Amino acid sequence: MKERAIQFGPERRLIGILSLPETVDPSLPAIIVPNTGVEHRVGPNRLHIRLCRAFARLGFVSLRMDMSGMGDSGLPPDGGRGDPVSDMQAAMEQLQRMKLASKFIPVGLCSGGNDAHLLARVDDRVVAAAFIDHYQYRTPRAFFIQLAQKLSDPRRIGNFLRRKWAELSGKPRTEYDPNLVNFFEQPSRGQFLGDLERFMRRRMALFFLYTGENQNVYNYADQLYDVCPRLRDYPLQSLHYVPRCDHTFTHEEMRAQLIAVLERWLTTHILKREDEDEIDVVESANDPGGDLPQDFPAFSPLPGKMLSR
Amino acid sequence: MEPLYFGPGGRLFGLRSEPIGPARKTAILICHSWGVEYMRSYRALFLLAQQLGARGFETLRFDYSGTGDAAEMNEDATLERWVEDIRCAADELRALSGADHICLLGLRLGALLAMRAASSGVQAEAAALWDAPESGRRWIGELQELDRLHYAHKNRYLPPKLALQPLPGEILGRRWPEELDASVSPLTPLAPHSVAQLFHLRSADAIEMSLDGEAIKLPDPAHWNDVTWITRPWIPASTQRVIADALAERLQ
Secondary structure (H helix, E strand, O other): OEEEEEEEOHHHOEEEEEEEOOOOOOOOOEEEEEOEOOEOOOOHHHHHHHHHHHHHHHOOOEEEEEOOOOOOOOOOOOOOOOOHHHHHHHHHHHHHHOOOOOOEEEEEEOHHHHHHHHHHHHOOOEOEEEEEOOOOOOOHHHHHHHHHHHHOOHHHHHHHHHHHHHHHOOOOOOOOOOOOOOOOOOOOHHHHHHHHHHHHHOOOEEEEEEEOOOOOOOOOOOHHHHHOHHHHOOOOEEEEEEOOOOOOOOOHHHHHHHHHHHHHHHHHHHHHHHHHOOOOOOOOOOOOOOOOOOOOOOOOOOOOOOOOO | OEEEEEOHHHOEEEEEEOOOOOOOOEEEEEEOOOOHHHHHHHHHHHHHHHHHHHOOOEEEEEEOOOOOOOOOOOOOOOHHHHHHHHHHHHHHHHHHHOOOEEEEEEEOHHHHHHHHHHHOOOOOOEEEEEOOOOOHHHHHHHHHHHHHHHHHHHHOOOOHHHOOOOOOOEEOOEEOOHHHHHHHOOOOOOOOOOOOEEEEEEOOOOOOOOOOOEEEEOOOOOOOOOHHHOOOOOOOHHHHHHHHHHHHHHOO
């Protein structure tokens, strides 16, 4: 495995670290890992480094990169904030120029998952994508699980009463809530379902992993299938719920668990599939059709919080 | 800005920023802190390097062994290895820049490591110690308290069966082995006589310390000991400007 730093994009203002396997196979898709939140390309607890080195061991080229204005990447000279899709497309073009790959797999955690999703929506060079703790939608079952969790835990009842008492007393909320930082806004449920439908029509391999950290929104194994029942029967998907992992994979064993499931997914859905048939695009991702197929489930209008990490 | 690999076998990773316009005689080696402080301040130090470059300083930022983009995955680093990393980085910066003088600019643990390196023979004519803790022991204690508070607060939102527990030998997800703890604890921000110019850069909320050298007060608080800040970036542009201007006034 070799690593190499590259600068690319307009004015070469974006930076990323390439992890290269001993032998590069340009017919394999390359993996792009955008930075997460405000943490630069190394990822929380060096998670992205571990991931990319594991990908290289499997034979994949990967690039972990800083998006515009993050880590060591500059902002556009026009004073704008930069655009994650343009940033990742600049990375893809760079890897194509270097003849390392022509197909791509974005793998993103949290805001990186959002970036991966936005890229997959518009660029048909994306043949697979892995989303880790990205968009989450509450279902009736999740609502009742959370309610039961709260009612069965005297500590949380106490928290609730203290919070209400503080609100009634007019005290400003000062307690630490690790979920309070906003890094992206998730799309409406309808838009999300439409995107998934298009991803499935393009025969993209899809990986979803949810940790146990956002219990108030996502709290059981099949929740995504309840949000999108068609996904359950889609053969190229892989859904994981790991309640004992937190959002930043704080402990080493959590990071090892994530790497193991991603390696399995890549082996099953990319390497073995590459052996069987060429992954190709069956429909343009630029398909603007926003209308959902008639047989999509209706949106259940439960009061839900926006995902806020 | 130029990313580069250096040191034995290219095991260290750094980012060199060249000066805009004529170069000064002094080049600045930026020594990061560690763990959550490293992540929080990473972007700020990128921006500071740009500010220093605009004032004619060549700079090098780099990651210690077992941290950031360094090649080593084993996070059981040792103090000796980190001091050796600073020596390699200082040599690299001197060779790249051709500068006559090196200034070690160390943030938090980076300040303690920089002074340990200077005491161990790393040639530095100047040092700027940014929110240096009074000792390694105190710095470790502050991080351990943040670790405890972070888990306690996080667990308030989780059912008991999913509660997270701090692991021995780790601080906020990063390995912190006993040997490292024992060797970092006695470190202090005292500079050897070989460092001719010494500056203490103190954030608005830093505790007062009486130390040799010139104290430079910074306009913004740093919130190093505030658990609500551990997931936030720390990019006070006004602080960066004050530091860059102060060093430009005082260094050749």
